[in-house]
Amino acid sequence: MEKDTAAVRRKKRNVVPYLFVLGAFMVHLCLVTIPALSTLVMSFFDWNGLGDPKFVAFNNFKEIFIQDPVVITAVINNLKWTAIFLTVPIVLGFTVAVMVSRVKRFQMALRTVYFIPYVLSAAVIGKVFTAYYNPFYGINQFFSQIGLTGLAETLWLGNPKIALYSVAFVDLWHWWGFVMIMFLGALQQVDPSLYESARVDGVNVFQEIWYITVPAIKRTIAFVLIMTVMWSFLTFDYVYVMTNGGPANSTEILATWIYKNAFTKYRAGYASALCVIQCAICFVFYLLQSKASKIGGLDES
Numbered sequence: 001m002e003k004d005t006a007a008v009r010r011k012k013r014n015v016v017p018y019l020f021v022l023g024a025f026m027v028h029l030c031l032v033t034i035p036a037l038s039t040l041v042m043s044f045f046d047w048n049g050l051g052d053p054k055f056v057a058f059n060n061f062k063e064i065f066i067q068d069p070v071v072i073t074a075v076i077n078n079l080k081w082t083a084i085f086l087t088v089p090i091v092l093g094f095t096v097a098v099m100v101s102r103v104k105r106f107q108m109a110l111r112t113v114y115f116i117p118y119v120l121s122a123a124v125i126g127k128v129f130t131a132y133y134n135p136f137y138g139i140n141q142f143f144s145q146i147g148l149t150g151l152a153e154t155l156w157l158g159n160p161k162i163a164l165y166s167v168a169f170v171d172l173w174h175w176w177g178f179v180m181i182m183f184l185g186a187l188q189q190v191d192p193s194l195y196e197s198a199r200v201d202g203v204n205v206f207q208e209i210w211y212i213t214v215p216a217i218k219r220t221i222a223f224v225l226i227m228t229v230m231w232s233f234l235t236f237d238y239v240y241v242m243t244n245g246g247p248a249n250s251t252e253i254l255a256t257w258i259y260k261n262a263f264t265k266y267r268a269g270y271a272s273a274l275c276v277i278q279c280a281i282c283f284v285f286y287l288l289q290s291k292a293s294k295i296g297g298l299d300e301s
Contacts, residue, residue: 093179126241
């Protein structure tokens with residue numbers, strides 16, 4: 001009898017941890033897992049989102065790879081976007097984080113000021129910068145008044161050659177503060193005695209950063225790189241708010257093209273196939289980034 005009671009208690013103890021995560025698991029199952037699986041299934045159907053879906057096998061994927069030129073443009077723009085965000089905000093965020101970590105007074109105020117853009121609404125920021133880019137009453141008028149006529153005549157969101165970079169600049173202004181906070185948090189975990197010992201040995205600032213700071217926060221660097229790659233391919237808000245993929249698809253990315261097919265062209269099945277392609281690209285880049293991090297020693301304990 002005692003053995004049976006002990007067995008029941010052990011079973012209860014084994015079940016209790018799962019009860020704590022049951023709520024989060026159900027939310028994830030309903031809001032992430034099931035919709036993801038349904039997207040995969042619907043990618044094989046021709047469906048307008050309302051009527052009965054029609055099974056078309058791999059026709060949606062054939063159209064993506066053979067008949068849809070916008071997909072190639074969108075992927076190229078996503079690659080450009082990724083290249084920008086793997087360099088500028090990371091270098092800027094790391095540099096400012098190192099500088100702020102050395103500030104003794106007003107450090108919290110600086111951290112707050114740099115982080116504020118990240119918590120602002122993307123829709124609000126996008127509309128504000130769209131007004132700034134307006135050629136009639138935006139920054140072009142300021143350039144005209146100070147005599148910079150070349151910049152005053154620039155169509156920041158109307159020129160297909162620079163529109164993507166104009167939108168990326170706004171997202172950079174929003175994003176780099178988050179990267180800075182991530183690096184700053186990691187820098188505060190570095191043992192100060194390492195820097196003191198290095199200074200005694202005559203090490204300069206750049207050597208401190210390269211031989212002490214970077215190795216000490218390599219796991220944070222790896223995390224930021226991986227998340228930047230995935231979020232760059234999932235970006236949507238700033239492009240949609242500021243240009244909606246224009247002009248002439250010059251700022252079209254996969255996320256906006258998926259949205260247009262699903263809610264403008266009413267091709268939910270084709271949009272689902274695009275989602276599968278987007279997910280596959282993100283997964284491939286994740287594997288490549290993880291491999292590169294291991295080779296570079298960023299993923300080591």
